[in-house]
Amino acid sequence: MSGSSDSSSQNSNSSTSTDVSKSDYKDHNVPWLHRFMHHHHDGLVKAALFLAGLALLFPLRIGLNGASFCLKRFKLDEEIFSVYVNRVHNAMEMGCMIGVTLGNIYVLSCEKYMEAISIGINWITFVFEIVLLFVFISGGQLGKLTLFYWSLVASTFIYGLNQVCAFKIGGEAIVYYMAAMPISGILTAIMQFSFTRLFGDRNVYDTDLLVIAFQLGVFIFISLISACVWTLAYIEQISKNKKSKDKNEPKSKNCKNSNSGKIIQENGPEGKETNSGENKGKKNCRFTPNAISGMLMCIIGLGIIYAIYPAIAPGQLVTFQYVQKIEMVNMIVSALPSLIIAIISEATENGPNKEWTGSNSFWHGFIVFVVIEIVVGIMFIISLHYKDTALSRAILRNPLMASFLTITYFVCHIIAIGVGFPGVEANSNGTVATVNLFLSLLVMNTFELLGEGYIVEYKKYSIRNWPTDGMTIGEALKFWIRKASFNAWLSLKSSVTTDVRKKLLESVT
Structure with missing residues (x-):
């Protein structure tokens, strides 16, 4: 292609496409x-x-x-x-x-x-x-x-x-x-x-x-x-x-990398960047208050899920045959919220991956699923510790109710993170999104270990030999947290080994 034709092509298509002759692939004949x-x-x-x-x-x-x-x-x-x-x-x-x-x-x-x-x-x-x-x-x-x-x-x-x-x-x-x-x-x-x-x-x-x-x-x-x-x-x-x-393009002062998720078109209008579909319409590249609710959905929604599931609910609430069925239902149902969110994001301009302002601000309301998740989790703990209450009888003596609440607990966390993670990115930037991921996983791992430590301690006692009898609620809470933390530390240490088979066999002898 001649130099004059290159120039002509560039002028005629500068506002709509990137000139192939300018492409880095040109040198590689592709x-x-x-x-x-x-x-x-x-x-x-x-x-x-x-x-x-x-x-x-x-x-x-x-x-x-x-x-x-x-x-x-x-x-x-x-x-x-x-x-x-x-x-x-x-x-x-x-x-x-x-x-x-x-x-x-x-x-x-x-x-x-x-x-x-x-x-x-x-x-x-x-x-x-x-x-x-x-x-x-x-x-x-x-x-x-x-x-x-x-x-x-x-x-x-x-x-x-x-x-x-x-x-x-x-x-x-x-x-x-x-x-x-x-x-x-x-x-x-x-x-x-x-x-x-x-x-x-x-x-x-x-x-x-x-x-x-x-x-x-x-x-x-x-x-x-x-x-x-x-x-x-x-x-x-x-x-x-x-x-x-x-070319020393100016960057936003509010974030270190404002080009994440963007396509830089060399021949775009006035030589400017044009957004790809994944960041189209994004107006800011910094943390905003609109990202807070999304972060809470992620940090709490993902953070507490494994403190309860599956060791306490369904593990301590129903027999093993129900546990398998509940896990199968959760495996199938868990795919639906995120798929629906992706379809909404693709087909409309009102997905959680757009800024949560104006007509799109309703996504803030999805934090209610985190509230439901917390409430249901507390209900599970109460049912294990106060077995004479109506709540405990309704859950422990009714496998269908226990199954329904367990699935509800799990699905609430799926909805919360399905909305929260894209929402944080939409209302901030990729850097804030990665920090949000870190915080969410940090809380999740902490509560997972505490949940495991708690259930190990819980199984040591019976109603006749209950360790917190005569304690106030505050004293009992301190007891369980202390024991759960100690057991969590032991569990974490046991995960680091050069002979896994030996460690596993020692745990049952």
Whole structure:
């Protein structure tokens, strides 16, 4: 193409598209890729975030949803199932928390090259799925339990970093990331059910090894697709951000990086930036009071969920057969709120991923679901400690009521975070969104450990030998918090070990 035709093309299309000759892909003889990226970037970003959200929780699906299969594959007794799940869950959540913490430190202190880092992390996620597969199937009959355990922890460390990247650069499209997370649970349940129906005869097949190996094979494929799409969605943005900095474009004084989630169009009107679909219409890039309610939805809604679920509700309220049914219902129902929110955000201009002002301010009212979650959680605690009350009888003697309240408790937290996380980003910026993620996970992990410590102490006593008889409410509360904290610390320490099998067996002897 001649220089004069380049100039003509640039002048005629400067207000509507990016000149292919200006593209960084021109030097690599792939101008068609630039054109595709320009015309379909919004869709690619949404697809990338959806697939990344789908792949995010794969390590947890293996470590927790596949715990019964893992237990049998490593030749461990079923009686230590709950201990195994608690140890694995604690260690994985700590791995994730460390990843999120380090990610936040980087964002707050530097935050450069986020697109490039996010691409690398998505490919590392893919690699770790392969590592998990090889570690799981190796080691003969007993397997390599400790190596598998720490591989899971390392995987969750990576997905902690993944979350920071997604919330930092996802913009309004973060609703698709949130919508995809629960779907991995449904996918896992379908795979486990289908595979055990086909290869469930343990006299013929090594079912427990094959089920998890099959899941990991599917997860590897999805993670590969996710990494490829994420790379396509963000690779050109790396060079565009660099050119933007080279031109010394002014940045907002209110945030360090006002380009997160934006496409810099070199030939746009007056050479200015134009927003991609994920940040279109965003008027600010700083923390605003409108973000407070969204942060409360996240910090409280996510923060307290595992203090109660599943150890107390449904664990202490109904028999095991109801526990399984409740968890299955929650797995299916949990996908609906986030999907509905994503559809609303796509089809209308009134999603929670838009600023919560004017006609869109009604999203503040969704904090009522956090209030309901708190109230129901308190009802569960009261029913365990005051068994002669009408409330306790209504819950403990009525499995349907206990099931209904447990599902209500769980769904309220799903709605709260489904609205809250995109709302925080919409009313602030990616940096505030990552800090909100950190605070939410910090509170969640703290209350999860306290909840586990509490239930360990609770099971030590009977009504005839109740430890807080004669105490005031304040004294009793201090007793349970002190004991829960001590047990939580012991549980956390036991999660750090170089011989997982030995530690698990010691816990039941």
